[in-house]
Amino acid sequence: MxxxxxxxxxxxNVIDLAVAVVIGAAFNAVVEKVVSSLITPLIGMFFKADSLDTALMVELPNGGTIAFGALLGALINFIIVAAVVYFVFVMPMNELRKRTTTAVEEPVVETEQELLSEIRDLLKAQNGASAAAPLAAPATPADPAGPAHAE
Structure with a gap:
């Protein structure tokens, strides 16, 4: 058991997954700091809000609010994470994989027509080369009675 x-x-696979989760969590903290300390103040300057959570808020008639700024912040986080994962991890790994794998040439598969043409050409060459010498009789199965009965 x-x-x-x-x-x-x-x-x-389990070890790789565990490492990826831990690295992802640590990386998420870095991205959140970049967004909160760099991007949020820039957006706040344009929308006159202290954070994305309070920017672009639309009041609803029944007292609720729609927070477009919070959605925008989540989208920015996602785009930053996706860009860093692609440019720091995926792209270099793909390049490394291309460099380390050798190009395997696929065997050339000839068509039936090409094979028949080759056989024809070989037979012509044999017949042309052996025009001086007659063709040998094709091999026949041995006589069951043996060579003594041959006439």
Whole structure:
């Protein structure tokens, strides 16, 4: 019972996933700081709000509010995370993968017509080369009675 659990935990995919979650959480903290200390003040300057959560708020008639600024902040966070993941992780890994994998040439598959043409050309060459010498008789199966009965 514990052996199977141990194999599950030590499987490469589980370890990679755990590392990715931890790195993602740490990276998210960095992105939040960039947004809160750099992007939010710039947007606040344009919309006259101290944070994105209070920027672009629309009051509804029944007392509720729609916070477009909070949505904009979430979208900016997403775009920053996606850009950094792509440019820092995905693009370099794809480039490394291209450099390390060798191009495997696919075998050339000849069509039936090409193969038949090659056979024809080989037969012509054999017949032309052996025009001086007659063609040998095709091999026949051995006579079951043996060579003594041959006439």
């Amino acid at each position: 514990f052996k199977g659990f141990k194999e599950f935990l030590l499987r490469g």
